Amino acid sequence: MRGAVTVHMKAAPEKVWGLVSDVTRIGEFSPETFEAEWTDGATGPEAGAHFRGHVKRNGVGPVYWTNCKVITCEPGSDFGFAVYAAGQRANTWRYQLRERDGGTDVTESYELGTHPALRLYGLVLGPLRGRTNLRGMRQTLERIKAVVEVGS
Numbered sequence: 001m002r003g004a005v006t007v008h009m010k011a012a013p014e015k016v017w018g019l020v021s022d023v024t025r026i027g028e029f030s031p032e033t034f035e036a037e038w039t040d041g042a043t044g045p046e047a048g049a050h051f052r053g054h055v056k057r058n059g060v061g062p063v064y065w066t067n068c069k070v071i072t073c074e075p076g077s078d079f080g081f082a083v084y085a086a087g088q089r090a091n092t093w094r095y096q097l098r099e100r101d102g103g104t105d106v107t108e109s110y111e112l113g114t115h116p117a118l119r120l121y122g123l124v125l126g127p128l129r130g131r132t133n134l135r136g137m138r139q140t141l142e143r144i145k146a147v148v149e150v151g152s
Helices: 013-020 023-028 116-148
Strands: 002-009 033-039 050-056 063-074 078-085 088-100 103-112
Touching (some): 013 088, 013 103, 063 088, 103 116
Antiparallel strands (some): 078 088, 088 103
C-alpha cells in the first residue's frame, strides 16, 4: 500500500526543506502527529537520526508514540523516515522537493512495510486508510505551504 500527494509552493526548496525536515514542528502541520522529538542524542535531521512521534490516529485516537529513523536526508531535495512498530519497519514517509517555475513541487508519500501482518492490514483496511492518508498528506502540505509562502 502506498500513495503520494504533490503541492506546488512559491518558495525555494531550501526553505521548504527546513520545515519538512524539522520533526519538532510536525504538530503545526499534520492532522495526526501532534508532536515529535529527537531521541538517542539526535538534535536535527541527518541520516540515521532517531526521533519519536506522538500520534492521534485519525485525529481522534488511539493516541500512541512511534519510533522513527531518518533514512533519507538530502538538504533541499529529500527527507524520508521509517516508522517502526515491534522492531519492524511499519511505514516509510518521504518528502521530495523539486524546483519548478520559481517555486517547489513538494511530494509527500508513504509506503506500508512488507511484514505479512501489514500486507493483510493493507488488503483489509487499505482502501479506507489510503484515503485517510491522502487527505492527511494534502492537509499537511497545504499547512506547510501557508507557512512557507508568507513573505515570499
